[in-house]
Amino acid sequence: MDNNQEKSTEKSLTTLGMSRRGFLGASAASAASLAGLTLTGVMTPAQFAQAAKEARANVHIEPGELDEYYGFWSGGHSGEVRIMGIPSMRELMRIPVFNMDAATGWGLTNESRLIKGDSVDAVVGDAHHPHMSMVDGRYDGKYLFINDKIHTRVARIRCDVMKCDKMLHIPNVQAIHGMRVQKVPYTKYVFCNAEFRIPHPNDGRDLNDPTKYHTMFNVIDAEKMEMAFQVIVDGNLDNTDADYTGRWAASTCYNSEEGATLAETMRNERDWLVVFDIHAVEKAVAAGKFITIGDSKVPVVDGRKKQKSAFTRYIPVPKSPHGINTSPDGAYFIANGKLSPTVTIIQVDKLDDLFAGKISERDTVVGEPELGLGPLHTAFDGRGNAYTTLFIDSQICKWNIKDAIAAYNGDKVNYLRQKLDVHYQPGHNHTTMGETRDADGKYLVSLSKFSKDRFLPVGPLHPENDQLIDISGDEMQLLHDGPTYAEPHDCMMVHRSKIKTKKIWTRDDPMFAEAREIAKKDGVTLEGDNKVIRDGKKVRVYMTSIAPTYGMTEFNVKQGDEVTVFITNLDMVEDVTHGFAICEHNVCMEIGPQATASITFKADKPGVYWYYCQWFCHALHMEMRGRMLVEKA
Ligand code: K7E
Ligand code: CUA
Numbered sequence: 364m365d366n367n368q369e370k371s372t373e374k375s376l377t378t379l380g381m382s383r384r385g386f387l388g389a390s391a392a393s394a395a396s397l398a399g400l401t402l403t404g405v406m407t408p409a410q411f412a413q414a415a416k417e418a419r420a421n422v423h424i425e426p427g428e429l430d431e432y433y434g435f436w437s438g439g440h441s442g443e444v445r446i447m448g449i450p451s452m453r454e455l456m457r458i459p460v461f462n463m464d465a466a467t468g469w470g471l472t473n474e475s476r477l478i479k480g481d482s483v484d485a486v487v488g489d490a491h492h493p494h495m496s497m498v499d500g501r502y503d504g505k506y507l508f509i510n511d512k513i514h515t516r517v518a519r520i521r522c523d524v525m526k527c528d529k530m531l532h533i534p535n536v537q538a539i540h541g542m543r544v545q546k547v548p549y550t551k552y553v554f555c556n557a558e559f560r561i562p563h564p565n566d567g568r569d570l571n572d573p574t575k576y577h578t579m580f581n582v583i584d585a586e587k588m589e590m591a592f593q594v595i596v597d598g599n600l601d602n603t604d605a606d607y608t609g610r611w612a613a614s615t616c617y618n619s620e621e622g623a624t625l626a627e628t629m630r631n632e633r634d635w636l637v638v639f640d641i642h643a644v645e646k647a648v649a650a651g652k653f654i655t656i657g658d659s660k661v662p663v664v665d666g667r668k669k670q671k672s673a674f675t676r677y678i679p680v681p682k683s684p685h686g687i688n689t690s691p692d693g694a695y696f697i698a699n700g701k702l703s704p705t706v707t708i709i710q711v712d713k714l715d716d717l718f719a720g721k722i723s724e725r726d727t728v729v730g731e732p733e734l735g736l737g738p739l740h741t742a743f744d745g746r747g748n749a750y751t752t753l754f755i756d757s758q759i760c761k762w763n764i765k766d767a768i769a770a771y772n773g774d775k776v777n778y779l780r781q782k783l784d785v786h787y788q789p790g791h792n793h794t795t796m797g798e799t800r801d802a803d804g805k806y807l808v809s810l811s812k813f814s815k816d817r818f819l820p821v822g823p824l825h826p827e828n829d830q831l832i833d834i835s836g837d838e839m840q841l842l843h844d845g846p847t848y849a850e851p852h853d854c855m856m857v858h859r860s861k862i863k864t865k866k867i868w869t870r871d872d873p874m875f876a877e878a879r880e881i882a883k884k885d886g887v888t889l890e891g892d893n894k895v896i897r898d899g900k901k902v903r904v905y906m907t908s909i910a911p912t913y914g915m916t917e918f919n920v921k922q923g924d925e926v927t928v929f930i931t932n933l934d935m936v937e938d939v940t941h942g943f944a945i946c947e948h949n950v951c952m953e954i955g956p957q958a959t960a961s962i963t964f965k966a967d968k969p970g971v972y973w974y975y976c977q978w979f980c981h982a983l984h985m986e987m988r989g990r991m992l993v994e995k996a
Contacts, residue, residue: 461488468952
């Protein structure tokens with residue numbers, strides 16, 4: 364934390380102390396939590412400030428010190444992913460994905476446009492769920508996946524360079540929301556829910572007949588980033604998670620009424636947790652027992668409820684459930700009630716019997732603890748405790764899973780451990796390593812949707828407030844407020860030992876394989892040549908860069924030419940990134956050390972146009988420039 368952050372935290376903690384409700388001081392906690400289900404108890408502002416100060420003292424990150432964890436934050440409808448340092452909460456980097464990014468040229472360069480594929484013209488996206496690939500239920504540091512709800516996409520980020528390398532536009536469905544990875548035996552698949560129901564195919568038929576709409580559960584081959592298969596379901600799918608055997612995935616599902624308006628979707632008292640038997644679908648697909656929809660070749664199987672298929676079971680849970688989270692010991696799925704003050708605990712090893720027809724759907728439920736108003740998402744500390752966000756109550760509720768199950772069985776035990784106010788209205792929360800077998804119970808982040816009065820006012824649009832909480836002891840303690848821009852729905856935190864990034868690019872990187880191919884056809888070596896190749900009205904300009912010069916101080920084109928500039932950065936020095944921008948042509952991109960980047964534009968105005976390096980690289984960075992001379996047609 365820097366000094367300003369430190370001060371603002373201290374100030375806000377003090378402010379907080381005077382207005383809190385339901386906070387338990389360290390000394391009062393255990394006694395009070397045993398006394399009854401309602402946790403009341405108020406620390407004086409001085410006590411609270413002291414407790415927070417002590418907690419903060421343990422996590423102070425001095426300037427120059429490195430964080431213990433990487434955090435990957437969704438950027439919501441900004442369309443990007445952000446890398447945070449935990450516990451400092453410093454924003455380390457942004458990874459443009461579904462958005463356009465002026466600094467790096469993402470969405471403008473030919474390399475990024477190739478990755479964006481058939482959705483290249485979409486420059487908006489709504490990212491919710493960033494999740495890392497795993498081997499045997501543990502992060503492997505290889506890929507990070509992220510969904511886009513607006514354009515129905517899933518993208519992959521390569522964690523060695525922290526750049527998006529694949530983007531898949533998912534056919535036959537609309538609005539990818541919940542997304543998680545297969546945890547075991549490894550991330551062979553990415554699971555994602557399409558939320559909105561549409562006609563199939565969606566080609567203008569059945570517009571006025573919502574009874575013919577449906578949506579699907581989508582399974583992506585993680586390595587190829589191609590569709591593996593889709594499963595038709597009833598209702599609207601919301602969030603999803605995978606288990607620790609590799610056989611099951613489970614999605615919360617609202618609108619069991621299959622209505623099209625809010626009133627229609629609210630009639631039933633219960634909706635569902637839909638459980639998918641991934642092995643059963645794989646078997647059917649391998650045996651050719653599937654259909655396809657419209658022009659799409661993706662295998663589709665029917666997992667609707669009335670089909671009573673081998674693929675799905677619909678477990679009734681209180682209506683409109685939201686988050687679904689697998690406990691790190693693999694024993695339970697926990698479905699979060701949203702409109703119900705409860706979460707529903709489903710015992711994973713009972714699913715075998717459920718699918719075999721030996722028990723009924725509700726027999727898999729082993730607990731349904733009442734936690735508070737608006738439970739949305741649950742995280743875990745690896746010590747048997749769960750942490751559930753209460754959206755309406757603006758709290759994190761810490762509770763014990765074993766005790767909640769005992770209480771469901773009639774034992775007189777209190778499963779509630781503590782309720783901590785957060786500021787305000789939390790959506791997701793997440794613990795360090797908490798969605799893996801390595802859940803280490805050190806930190807929890809509450810992604811609070813409203814910041815209200817916590818920061819200096821910046822106009823009608825407020826930042827959100829990501830709060831860092833120490834969960835290593837018996838008591839949760841608030842450490843830090845971090846304002847964030849729209850909108851980190853979800854995040855994940857991984858120990859830094861799991862991530863190995865490259866310091867500079869390697870020349871054989873697939874990211875610029877296409878540029879190499881094109882150069883080869885032109886008889887050009889990217890690393891050595893500085894050349895202009897004319898090909899009718901198309902002009903390809905090949906240029907190298909070494910701080911503080913480009914390989915060419917000028918090049919000529921003709922008005923009306925379609926120009927592609929390839930820059931290969933020959934610098935071998937870590938952190939010496941060059942840029943390439945041409946005045947008046949919407950051209951601006953990043954070229955990392957040992958990388959090639961290319962960009963195509965129309966030279967439609969005669970005259971002199973300076974190009975220059977816009978990433979500060981050298982004492983003579985300002986001088987790193989040249990002229991594009993556009994001759995009159
Ligand atoms: Cu709860 Cu999109 Cu995961 Cu928002 S979702 S909070
Ligand atoms: Cu090269 Cu600035």
